Amino acid sequence: MVAMxxxxxxxxxxxxxxxxxxxAANAQRLVALDLLQQDLHxxxxxxxxxxxLIRQTATLSSxxxxxxxxxxxxxxxxxxxxxxxxIPANPRRPxxxxxxxxxxxxxxxxxxxxxxxxxxxxxxxxxxxxxxxGRILGGALxxxxxxxxxxxxxxxxxxxxxxxxxxxxxxxxxxxxxDTARIPAWARxxxxxxxxxxxxxxxxxxxxxxxxxxxVAASRDSPLVFTSIKSVxxxxxxxxxxxxxxxxxxxxxxxxxxxxxxxxxRQQCLTHRKTLIAAAARERLISNLSLxxxxxxxxxxxxxxxxxxxxxxxRPRALLMIGIDRFQEIAHALGNSTADQIxxxxxxxxxxxxxxxxxxxxxxxxxxxxxxxxxxPEYLARKLLWTLSQPHRSTGRDLLFGVSVGIxxxxxDLQAAQQEASAAMVRARAAGLGNLRWxxxxxxxxxxxxxxxxQELRAAIGTDALYMDYQPILALETNRIAGFEALMRWKxxxxxxxxxxxxxxxxESAGILLPVARMVRRSPLQAxxxxxxxxxxxxxxxxxxxxxxxxxxxxxxxxRTTGVSAERCCIEVTESALLENDEIVLGVMRExxxxxxxxxxxxxxxxHASLSYLRTFPFDRIKIDRSxxxxxxxxxxxxxxxxxxxxxSRHMRLEVIAEGVETHEQLQRLKELGCDYAQGYLISRPLxxxxxxxxxxxxxxxxxxxxxxxxxxxxxxLQR
Ligand code: C2E
Ligand code: CA
Ligand code: CA
Numbered sequence: 001m002v003a004m005x006x007x008x009x010x011x012x013x014x015x016x017x018x019x020x021x022x023x024a025a026n027a028q029r030l031v032a033l034d035l036l037q038q039d040l041h042x043x044x045x046x047x048x049x050x051x052x053l054i055r056q057t058a059t060l061s062s063x064x065x066x067x068x069x070x071x072x073x074x075x076x077x078x079x080x081x082x083x084x085x086x087i088p089a090n091p092r093r094p095x096x097x098x099x100x101x102x103x104x105x106x107x108x109x110x111x112x113x114x115x116x117x118x119x120x121x122x123x124x125x126x127x128x129x130x131x132x133x134g135r136i137l138g139g140a141l142x143x144x145x146x147x148x149x150x151x152x153x154x155x156x157x158x159x160x161x162x163x164x165x166x167x168x169x170x171x172x173x174x175x176x177x178x179d180t181a182r183i184p185a186w187a188r189x190x191x192x193x194x195x196x197x198x199x200x201x202x203x204x205x206x207x208x209x210x211x212x213x214x215x216v217a218a219s220r221d222s223p224l225v226f227t228s229i230k231s232v233x234x235x236x237x238x239x240x241x242x243x244x245x246x247x248x249x250x251x252x253x254x255x256x257x258x259x260x261x262x263x264x265x266r267q268q269c270l271t272h273r274k275t276l277i278a279a280a281a282r283e284r285l286i287s288n289l290s291l292x293x294x295x296x297x298x299x300x301x302x303x304x305x306x307x308x309x310x311x312x313x314x315r316p317r318a319l320l321m322i323g324i325d326r327f328q329e330i331a332h333a334l335g336n337s338t339a340d341q342i343x344x345x346x347x348x349x350x351x352x353x354x355x356x357x358x359x360x361x362x363x364x365x366x367x368x369x370x371x372x373x374x375x376x377p378e379y380l381a382r383k384l385l386w387t388l389s390q391p392h393r394s395t396g397r398d399l400l401f402g403v404s405v406g407i408x409x410x411x412x413d414l415q416a417a418q419q420e421a422s423a424a425m426v427r428a429r430a431a432g433l434g435n436l437r438w439x440x441x442x443x444x445x446x447x448x449x450x451x452x453x454x455q456e457l458r459a460a461i462g463t464d465a466l467y468m469d470y471q472p473i474l475a476l477e478t479n480r481i482a483g484f485e486a487l488m489r490w491k492x493x494x495x496x497x498x499x500x501x502x503x504x505x506x507x508e509s510a511g512i513l514l515p516v517a518r519m520v521r522r523s524p525l526q527a528x529x530x531x532x533x534x535x536x537x538x539x540x541x542x543x544x545x546x547x548x549x550x551x552x553x554x555x556x557x558x559x560r561t562t563g564v565s566a567e568r569c570c571i572e573v574t575e576s577a578l579l580e581n582d583e584i585v586l587g588v589m590r591e592x593x594x595x596x597x598x599x600x601x602x603x604x605x606x607x608h609a610s611l612s613y614l615r616t617f618p619f620d621r622i623k624i625d626r627s628x629x630x631x632x633x634x635x636x637x638x639x640x641x642x643x644x645x646x647x648x649s650r651h652m653r654l655e656v657i658a659e660g661v662e663t664h665e666q667l668q669r670l671k672e673l674g675c676d677y678a679q680g681y682l683i684s685r686p687l688x689x690x691x692x693x694x695x696x697x698x699x700x701x702x703x704x705x706x707x708x709x710x711x712x713x714x715x716x717x718l719q720r
Contacts, residue, residue, distance in 0.1 A: 016125065016224070018332060019063055019142045020107050022056045023127040026068065026140035027104060030129035034137050035514065037550050040070050046077055053079035059332045062148040064122055069099065069139040076138070098167075099128040099139040109167040109223040111146075121146040123173040125223065132512075133462040146174045161230035168195060168218065168225055183227055187214055195225055203232065294340050295347035295362040303361035307371060307414050316359075318377035318409045320370040321421035322350070322384060325402040325433040327366025334399075342366075342399065345392050353387050354380065367425075369418065371411075381405045381436045389434060402434035409438065423447065454510045456492055457503055461512065466490050466520045468527065469686035472695065473538065473657060473679045476671050481699055483536035483570065485679060486524035487686050488516065508542065515545060517558055525562040525569065527689050532696070538570040538600065543579045552591040559595075566596035572623065574602045581616050589618055600657070605641060614652060622649060626660020626680070633665055646673050 029049065033040055040046075053066040057079045060066075065080035073096035075084050098108040104127065111123025122143040129137040164175040164183060170191065175181035183191055186206050194202060194216045201215040211232035218225040290302030298306060307316070324330070324346065331339035343362065350360050350368055358380075359371040372380055385405055391398040406424030408417045420439040427447065428437040460466050470484035490498045507513040516539055517523040528537035545551055559566055571592065579585060589599060600621035601613060605628050614622070624645055631638030642658075649656045658670050661680030670678055687695055 018328075018336075019060055019125055019144065020127070021328060021332075022060060022063075022066065023107060023125065023140045023142055026053070026056075026066070027127045027129035027138075030068070030137045030140070031131060034131050034135075036548065037554065040068070040076060040138065050077050050079065050082070053077065059335070060142070061336060062144045064143045064145050067141040067143070069096065069141065071136055071138050073099065073139070095124065095126060095141065096139075099126055100136060102126075102128055104128050104130045107223045109173060110171070111167075111173050121179075132458065132514075132518075146179070150174055150176070161228055164227045164229070166225050166227065167223060170225075173224070181229075184229070187212070187229070190214070191216055191227065292362040292364075294343045296344075297347050297350075297368070298359065298361035300361065300363050303359060303363075303369060303371070304414070306359050310359075311414075314373055316371040316373050316411050317375075318372050318407050319411060319414075319417045319421045320372060320377065320381055320384070321406040321408075321418070321425040322368040322370065322388070323404050323406075323425050323429065324366035324388075325404055325429065327401075330401060331366075338399075339366075342392060342401070346388055346403075349387050350384065353383050367422075369421070377407050377409065378436070378438075381407055385434065385436055404428040404433060405436040407436070407438050420444070450506050453492075453495075453498070453503060453506050454512070456494065457490065457507055457510075458512055460490060460492065461514065461519055462521060464521055465492065467522065467689075468516075468520055468524055469688060470524075470527070470537075470692055471679060471686040472684045472699075473536075473677050474683045475677055476667075476675055481535065481696060482677060483538055483568075484528075484531075484692070485538040485572070485686075486516065486527070486540070488519065488540075513542065515551075515554065516540070517554075522689070523558065523562075525558050525564050527692075528564050528568060529562045531692065533565075533568070535696075536568045536570055536598070537564075538572055540572045540574050540602065542574050546573070546579070546585045546588045547582075549584055549588060551588050552595060555592065555597065556595060567598075570598040570600055570621065572600045572602040573619075579613060579617065586617070593618055593620075603659075604645065614648075614654070619654060621655040621657060623657045623659050623679075629658050629660050629666055629670075629680070630662065632669060633663075642670075643673060646675055650674065 026049075029052075030040070033045065038045055040049075049068060053068070057063055057066050065078055067075060067079070068077040070076040073093060075087075078084055095110050098110055102108040107125050107127050109123060109125050122145055124141050124143050126139050126141040128139045131137055162175060162177070162181045164181050165173045166183065167173060170183045170188065172179065172182055184206065187204055190202055190204055191214065194214075195218045201213060204212055204214060206212060213230050213232055215228045216225065217227075290298055290305060292299040292302075324342070327339070327342075330342065343366065346366075346368065347360070347362060350370065354360055354370050354372065355375065357373045361369045363369055370380070370384075385403060388403045389401070391400050393399075404425055406421045406426070406428050408420035408424060410420065411417045423444040424437045424439040427440075427443065428435040431437065467489055468486045469489050470486055472481045473483045473485060474480070475482035488500050488504070490500075490503050492498050504513060513519075517525070524537050524539050528535070531537075555569070559569065573579065592599065598620040599618065600623055601617075601619045602623050603625045604622040606625045613619070622645070624642060628638045628641050628645075632642050633639070646656055648654075655676045657677040657679055658666075658675050659679050661667050661670065661678045661682050663682060666680075667678055667682060684695065
């Protein structure tokens with residue numbers, strides 16, 4: 001009975017996990033649409049999004065339909081209805097309120113009933129979508145069939161008690177033996193306390209003085225709360241069933257070991273007279289808690305317990321983390337029963353290859369861990385890679401999938417070893433599926449560090465922690481400041497000022513390098529509005545942004561709201577190696593030029609095909625990379641390149657900015673060669689926005705670069 005319950009609990013849990021993954025993906029899509037400034041209500045988006053919802057619904061068991069709410073909470077897209085039915089709105093708006101009050105990283109549940117348009121008994125799970133600046137963008141909803149879910153529990157006899165599945169507000173989603181069961185008003189206060197603690201059991205009297213035993217099980221990771229209620233009088237006669245019911249609630253809510261053990265200890269006190277039977281049941285229960293129901297291997301808690309028990313006798317030589325590649329996708333595509341078959345097949349092959357002295361565990365989601373005591377770890381890893389990637393026969397067809405293996409050899413601290421093996425597995429996977437990697441502290445620290453930076457950076461977007469400094473650009477003919485380049489800065493609370501060379505590539509690979517105006521609270525155009533009318537602002541923009549055809553309109557809007565004229569705005573295309581010669585990119589560039597905006601090719605000379613770019617794309621300026629300028633006076637090749645670039649650009653009527661000018665000699669030489677502009681520490685380091693007016697004042701009083709040597713430069717910087 002207990003194993004059966006654990007099985008149905010696990011299958012519900014999997015159904016919920018898969019549903020939550022689909023919801024998270026849909027919420028993410030709302031965020032992406034917002035970033036790209038695409039309208040959720042546009043017919044093209046609706047058709048495309050709806051197709052995804054239909055496909056997802058087909059792969060999710062128990063899900064009747066998936067829906068999308070817009071930023072006002074209006075039902076906008078549904079997998080079930082091409083045209084959204086008009087239904088009378090509930091004035092309390094319970095679903096929308098749940099969306100507004102639940103962080104986007106967590107799901108909420110609601111129900112039952114839901115829109116009367118869905119003619120099945122259902123309850124719902126939802127997730128809100130929020131922009132980086134906290135704006136609500138809408139929500140993704142899934143309606144699950146109550147009858148379908150309950151079917152998993154039909155075998156349970158509650159023996160006069162009640163099991164209620166509810167949301168954290170105590171609203172019943174479904175219940176046994178009947179859905180009309182509610183959490184009684186007199187138990188609410190206590191219920192709330194225990195629920196927010198993660199769950200517990202307690203005794204309570206109703207207003208008539210009858211005693212009740214209530215067990216609550218909730219998990220931080222799941223929006224479902226399970227409650228079992230039973231009259232104290234019946235507890236003694238049917239303690240076994242009660243234990244079962246308690247187990248059911250707890251197992252589902254995934255707070256297995258701790259709560260259940262506590263419940264059992266209390267239960268023991270309550271029924272101390274029948275200790276013997278209780279002890280047997282407890283043994284069974286604990287062994288169930290240590291085992292993963294789908295593979296019969298240890299689960300995480302079981303593995304840890306075994307490792308600790310063996311620790312005094314033997315230490316493992318290595319921990320291996322083995323992950324089935326793309327397991328979630330396989331489970332989505334082929335269904336839960338196939339996923340279960342795969343898991344048990346992998347488990348049995350793992351058992352055969354690893355040998356009797358190894359400990360094997362399934363940690364969930366297709367990830368296995370082997371503690372290896374005698375063989376050479378790498379030999380075992382290779383054996384596993386080979387054995388596990390042989391075809392698996394399932395319901396008449398061959399299934400092929402790969403695994404990735406990470407190994408940690410440092411098993412002094414078991415918890416650290418598990419983390420290390422996991423990190424190595426992530427790296428093995430990144431190297432292409434079906435690989436093996438040892439934990440490498442230096443590399444993994446790097447990965448870990450960029451992940452931490454990414455997390456912090458996400459939080460910094462749109463706040464004062466990200467801001468712009470401005471580096472002056474000198475016009476060589478007039479010896480006046482002609483413009484400023486806006487350079488992004490990140491002052492992290494824990495790391496101090498992080499250089500853009502570090503955080504920009506991380507932001508980019510994490511997909512969070514947004515257009516400058518969205519990254520910082522005060523945009524370069526807002527700053528430029530306060531400068532003299534003849535001074536331009538140069539803004540860095542990665543090449544891929546030119547693939548977004550809404551870029552010109554966004555810039556036009558910003559120019560209008562700040563009142564800066566387009567002629568004062570220059571866009572520097574960085575990473576020009578990525579520029580694609582396609583219609584969208586060229587169209588965007590032409591549109592920007594039509595508005596009057598200047599385009600500059602950044603880091604000229606370092607890209608792969610910079611010269612051919614000059615012919616293909618309509619640039620107005622090029623910026624010679626500082627490596628050439630700095631080599632100019634000593635390295636004849638660098639000097640020749642600078643010279644040739646200047647000749648070429650005169651020919652093509654392009655303006656040239658020399659970057660990284662640090663000495664007077666370099667500046668002089670550039671003047672002689674007819675270079676238009678210079679930028680570099682000699683003129684000034686990047687300045688804070690508030691220092692610009694003073695700098696301009698000082699500079700026009702003494703309109704020539706003042707510093708020559710690095711020491712002098714520092715002095716000048718200090719004086720400013
Ligand atoms: P970049 O666009 O080539 O910017 C010029 C870099 O050279 C700046 O570094 C600037 O401080 C530095 N520099 C200026 N004069 C001198 C000099 O005389 N000597 C030396 N050694 N360096 C000088 P920074 O601010 O660290 O920026 C590094 C790179 O990060 C930028 O190179 C650019 O590629 C990227 N970046 C900075 N801000 C942004 C931004 O807002 N958006 C994007 N997409 N990239 C940015
Ligand atoms: Ca630049
Ligand atoms: Ca540059």
